[in-house]
Amino acid sequence: MNANISSASPSGPAGSESNQVIHPIADPVNWEARYVIGDTPWDKGCAAPPLTEFLAIHPVTGRVLVPGCGPGHDVRAISSQTARGVEVTGLDLSETALRIARGFSPAGSETYELGDLFQLPAAWEGRFDWVFEHTCFCAIPPERRADYVLAISRVLKPGGNYLAIFFLDPGVEKGPPHGVTREEISGLFDPDLELLEEWIPEKAFAGREGQELCQIRRKAVEAVRLKTEGC
Numbered sequence: 001m002n003a004n005i006s007s008a009s010p011s012g013p014a015g016s017e018s019n020q021v022i023h024p025i026a027d028p029v030n031w032e033a034r035y036v037i038g039d040t041p042w043d044k045g046c047a048a049p050p051l052t053e054f055l056a057i058h059p060v061t062g063r064v065l066v067p068g069c070g071p072g073h074d075v076r077a078i079s080s081q082t083a084r085g086v087e088v089t090g091l092d093l094s095e096t097a098l099r100i101a102r103g104f105s106p107a108g109s110e111t112y113e114l115g116d117l118f119q120l121p122a123a124w125e126g127r128f129d130w131v132f133e134h135t136c137f138c139a140i141p142p143e144r145r146a147d148y149v150l151a152i153s154r155v156l157k158p159g160g161n162y163l164a165i166f167f168l169d170p171g172v173e174k175g176p177p178h179g180v181t182r183e184e185i186s187g188l189f190d191p192d193l194e195l196l197e198e199w200i201p202e203k204a205f206a207g208r209e210g211q212e213l214c215q216i217r218r219k220a221v222e223a224v225r226l227k228t229e230g231c
């Protein structure tokens with residue numbers, strides 16, 4: 001992990017958005033209902049070990065978005081680096097997940113927003129220096145993966161970084177979690193977000209050892225310029 005990672009200064013908080021979700025491709029999982037009944041086996045009660053490993057070596061600064069943040073353990077792990085001037089927004093479409101997240105003592109200046117990754121406010125375009133992915137990509141219907149990449153690419157600033165922990169093989173026949181191959185990741189992300197570095201994390205939650213792939217990708221500055229020129 002020795003990518004040359006850029007940083008930026010934080011500024012004002014992200015805007016709120018209400019959650020009227022209309023999916024062109026329906027998500028068969030009722031995430032809110034699962035939080036309500038406490039059927040949340042993905043919640044390990046602490047931040048993802050590969051993230052903790054990463055943060056011990058690399059600073060993550062500026063505005064950070066954590067999509068599908070659930071109870072917010074990863075949000076607070078990133079936010080706790082307050083001396084580095086970080087401003088983290090956790091996004092989730094489950095009200096109950098966010099109520100749980102807000103019930104923890106703040107680690108820094110983190111905020112939580114109720115909303116759908118596929119219907120983000122226009123004001124979030126180009127807003128974030130970093131997006132941190134952990135168990136959101138594997139939670140969405142695989143048919144929506146191209147939409148996911150578009151959403152991430154839109155909210156990142158030109159030159160912004162995407163740090164992801166991909167769940168390669170969750171070992172279940174029918175997801176979520178939905179597995180993905182390195183080749184699929186490459187095909188989906190390479191056109192929008194350049195791969196800077198990847199590694200298999202040394203630490204993982206029990207049962208996920210060797211099943212995760214971490215990547216750092218960066219949104220090109222040039223691609224945005226060409227798009228705005230209508231090329």
Ligand SMILES: C[S@@+](CC[C@H](N)C(=O)[O-])C[C@H]1O[C@@H](n2cnc3c(N)ncnc32)[C@H](O)[C@@H]1O
Binds near residue numbers: 068071116
């Ligand atoms: C498997 S859980 C993981 C939660 C959290 N990342 C963790 O590891 O504890 C997936 C999360 O993604 C959220 N989610 C699913 N689809 C979403 C969407 N389209 N927009 C925002 N959040 C979404 C769910 O509500 C749920 O909290």
